[in-house]
Amino acid sequence: MIFEDKYIDYSYKKKTELYQTLILFYIISNRSIVQLGKFLLNVALILKLPILGIIKKTIFKQFCGGENIDESKIKINQLGKHNIKTILDYSVEGNNDSSSIEKTFLEIISNINEAKHNPLLPFCVFKITGIAPFHLLKKINNSTLLSKEEEKLLTSTKFKLDKICKTAQNCKTPILIDAEESWIQNAIDKLTEDLMKKYNKNFVLIYNTIQLYRRDKLEYIYNLHNDAKRHQYKLGLKLVRGAYMEKEEARARKKKYKSPIHLSKKDCDNDFNIAIKYCINNIENISLCIGTHNELSTEYALKLMQTKKIKCDDPRIYFSQLLGMSDNISYHLSKLNYNVAKYVPYGPVKKVIPYLIRRAEENSAITAQTREEIKRIKNVLKSG
Numbered sequence: 001m002i003f004e005d006k007y008i009d010y011s012y013k014k015k016t017e018l019y020q021t022l023i024l025f026y027i028i029s030n031r032s033i034v035q036l037g038k039f040l041l042n043v044a045l046i047l048k049l050p051i052l053g054i055i056k057k058t059i060f061k062q063f064c065g066g067e068n069i070d071e072s073k074i075k076i077n078q079l080g081k082h083n084i085k086t087i088l089d090y091s092v093e094g095n096n097d098s099s100s101i102e103k104t105f106l107e108i109i110s111n112i113n114e115a116k117h118n119p120l121l122p123f124c125v126f127k128i129t130g131i132a133p134f135h136l137l138k139k140i141n142n143s144t145l146l147s148k149e150e151e152k153l154l155t156s157t158k159f160k161l162d163k164i165c166k167t168a169q170n171c172k173t174p175i176l177i178d179a180e181e182s183w184i185q186n187a188i189d190k191l192t193e194d195l196m197k198k199y200n201k202n203f204v205l206i207y208n209t210i211q212l213y214r215r216d217k218l219e220y221i222y223n224l225h226n227d228a229k230r231h232q233y234k235l236g237l238k239l240v241r242g243a244y245m246e247k248e249e250a251r252a253r254k255k256k257y258k259s260p261i262h263l264s265k266k267d268c269d270n271d272f273n274i275a276i277k278y279c280i281n282n283i284e285n286i287s288l289c290i291g292t293h294n295e296l297s298t299e300y301a302l303k304l305m306q307t308k309k310i311k312c313d314d315p316r317i318y319f320s321q322l323l324g325m326s327d328n329i330s331y332h333l334s335k336l337n338y339n340v341a342k343y344v345p346y347g348p349v350k351k352v353i354p355y356l357i358r359r360a361e362e363n364s365a366i367t368a369q370t371r372e373e374i375k376r377i378k379n380v381l382k383s384g
């Protein structure tokens, strides 16, 4: 293991809590149990069984900060003690009615205002699907003609995006915009590029997310960089591998088009590392947030920083992991004085269930990392 366990702080967890975490990781390391759990959870929600309390005490506690910003402060301060920053992520997904959109928009604004006063919150993050109807993004993506009603929705979305960016600019809090499914991502890219052009003139305020599991995204970075040079703005890029692989491939199969995802993990890893190298080589124009739990890619970025004599805490390079995952990387990096921030999802338990299911599925797929997590907790329990 490249990143050592010994810096992780488990001291805030009681022994019983460590046992609970251990059981949780055993459960989510098993793909069949996760699939069965997902089915039973949906049944329980349909039958309105009182299960939210159990979820809050188990999987929610592992992967989320709290139900609101105030509840998440305990987590923010625990991480902050170790010089690990927090990126608060209002993780309510899939609710596209106008009142949910309004609520999410206001939550993003409160999030930015919270970050203004708290140096432990270096970025804010959101998904464009939180503030724009999915069907609208899909139509824009396909360049389909919009109806009058949809034109109005688009104007309202652009107004919201601009208000978010203006608030962020006043608070000097950079914004990460998440990447989503390929059938709406062109629309997200276009909206985000327009914001970068407007707001990234002197200071990198807006970061777009690049999913390197897509075959076309290295080319996208090169073109975007040329555009930034031409129009004299800076790029903010969050590099990730991508979270929707199964969904992408299932849709491509069903609709009979070539999947946009690389054929192999190796190709995806290659592109991820090439992207890191390209951004670090162009650090004068590109600020970077490397969102990964992959130890080799993280180590690769550290080596490139060393070679280029970039200081560990250069504000243009951040590393980020999700709360509850790969703490060894986060704690080790912070110990070496690199900029590290955890994504800390929050929101009402019922509404973050889709996020939690994704985390459980991801952990059941990456069993090597999950096994390490189990080993770590067992060692802490053994050592007393």
Ligand SMILES: Cc1cc2nc3c(=O)[nH]c(=O)nc-3n(C[C@H](O)[C@H](O)[C@H](O)COP(=O)(O)OP(=O)(O)OC[C@H]3O[C@@H](n4cnc5c(N)ncnc54)[C@H](O)[C@@H]3O)c2cc1C
Pocket (backbone or CB within 6 Å): 177, 178, 179, 180, 209, 211, 213, 240, 241, 242, 243, 244, 245, 261, 262, 263, 264, 265, 266, 268, 290, 291, 292, 293, 294, 320, 321, 322, 343, 366
């Ligand atoms: C801070 C942070 C922010 C994130 N934000 C986003 C976001 O905005 N949008 C988003 O989509 N995801 C996001 N993710 C999730 C991310 O895309 C990955 O799903 C997750 O981090 C696992 O990848 P990894 O780099 O950590 O490590 P690894 O475990 O090395 O890689 C696993 C990933 O590799 C890719 N992969 C696996 N097998 C193959 C294959 N056969 N062919 C091609 N590719 C393959 C998949 O993307 C898979 O998730 C974020 C993750 C983090 C840590």
